[in-house]
Amino acid sequence: MRAQASRDLTLTHHMALNESAGTGTADSVGGRGGTLHNGASFVEGYVGNGVELDGTDDHVTTEAVDLRTDESFTVTSWVNLRERGGKVTAVSIDGEQTSKFRLGHVSDSRDRLGTWIFEVTDADDENGAVTDAAVSTLENEVDTWVHLTGVYDAPTDQVWLYVNGTRLGDGAVRDKWNATGGLAIGRGKEAGTHAQHWPGRVDDVRLYAGALGSDRVNDLYESYNEIEEPAPVEFPDGSALRVNDSGTSEALYLVVGGARIDVADEDEFLGTGRALDELMTAPHASLMTLPEVMRDGTRVRVPDSDQVWLIEDGRRSPTTDDGNAHVVPARTLDDYPETAV
Numbered sequence: 001m002r003a004q005a006s007r008d009l010t011l012t013h014h015m016a017l018n019e020s021a022g023t024g025t026a027d028s029v030g031g032r033g034g035t036l037h038n039g040a041s042f043v044e045g046y047v048g049n050g051v052e053l054d055g056t057d058d059h060v061t062t063e064a065v066d067l068r069t070d071e072s073f074t075v076t077s078w079v080n081l082r083e084r085g086g087k088v089t090a091v092s093i094d095g096e097q098t099s100k101f102r103l104g105h106v107s108d109s110r111d112r113l114g115t116w117i118f119e120v121t122d123a124d125d126e127n128g129a130v131t132d133a134a135v136s137t138l139e140n141e142v143d144t145w146v147h148l149t150g151v152y153d154a155p156t157d158q159v160w161l162y163v164n165g166t167r168l169g170d171g172a173v174r175d176k177w178n179a180t181g182g183l184a185i186g187r188g189k190e191a192g193t194h195a196q197h198w199p200g201r202v203d204d205v206r207l208y209a210g211a212l213g214s215d216r217v218n219d220l221y222e223s224y225n226e227i228e229e230p231a232p233v234e235f236p237d238g239s240a241l242r243v244n245d246s247g248t249s250e251a252l253y254l255v256v257g258g259a260r261i262d263v264a265d266e267d268e269f270l271g272t273g274r275a276l277d278e279l280m281t282a283p284h285a286s287l288m289t290l291p292e293v294m295r296d297g298t299r300v301r302v303p304d305s306d307q308v309w310l311i312e313d314g315r316r317s318p319t320t321d322d323g324n325a326h327v328v329p330a331r332t333l334d335d336y337p338e339t340a341v
């Protein structure tokens with residue numbers, strides 16, 4: 001009995017996705033290497049490289065998995081969703097007709113930003129009856145790396161979804177079946193065809209035989225933080241930054257009063273009296289660590305005006321002290337109501 005209770009959970013497949021070119025990717029634990037299809041490519045991931053998927057037809061597959069999916073299993077992955085819309089799948093395992101499970105995101109009426117989901121199908125048929133565990137997507141989980149863990153516990157027929165190691169949703173499965181297909185990264189399968197293509201990045205996909213408990217899931221999540229210690233980044237006031245690594249279209253920012261000020265386009269940027277060659281390239285993630293509201297005491301003015309504004313408590317008041325006023329787009333001041341005199 002004791003051996004049963006303490007049965008070691010086995011990491012069966014680990015797709016680190018750390019290659020930098022080509023269409024092959026290694027399984028660093030099992031012997032099931034994967035293949036990139038239809039333009040899926042290696043880009044900067046969460047740990048080393050990961051894969052970029054176009055949301056149209058890109059995917060990465062293995063020929064099979066070496067664990068039974070009618071028994072307990074756990075799937076974990078880092079995902080970075082570029083755009084929300086409908087149901088999209090980051091990781092799944094193929095059956096003949098449908099996915100055994102889908103780990104991904106759905107945009108529906110349940111929540112404004114949609115929900116992260118781990119859904120398990122009841123049978124390998126076209127009906128597509130599923131059980132899902134869902135967790136609301138938070139503001140700070142959009143367009144950034146999020147760690148998802150889906151757990152299926154066969155003895156209790158329960159499914160759990162963990163987001164970033166802790167936040168939890170659950171559901172109860174009605175019927176179980178074993179999928180004979182391979183791992184699919186970047187899509188699911190419905191009615192015998194590829195479906196729910198993922199627009200964004202995926203990294204470090206793991207499949208475990210057995211159901212990881214909450215402490216193990218959290219330990220795994222925390223172990224990544226030890227690897228990936230984000231360096232605090234500081235930009236001097238007045239910095240002009242170009243961000244082009246977020247997977248979305250390029251964006252321009254100014255750093256004024258310690259805050260990131262978004263700039264609509266190059267015309268608006270040039271309108272602030274700066275030159276294009278002042279733009280430095282900066283990583284999206286480091287920009288997102290900056291506040292959006294300028295600190296108290298910041299002095300700014302807008303193009304074609306000599307009026308200097310003093311920022312305090314997220315409001316502005318006119319000042320005659322023009323020392324070191326930075327020029328910001330006129331739109332920026334709309335966010336700072338004028339303090340009544």
Ligand SMILES: [Ca+2]
Binds near residue numbers: 016049
């Ligand atoms: Ca990786």
Ligand SMILES: [Ca+2]
Binds near residue numbers: 040054056057
């Ligand atoms: Ca493609």
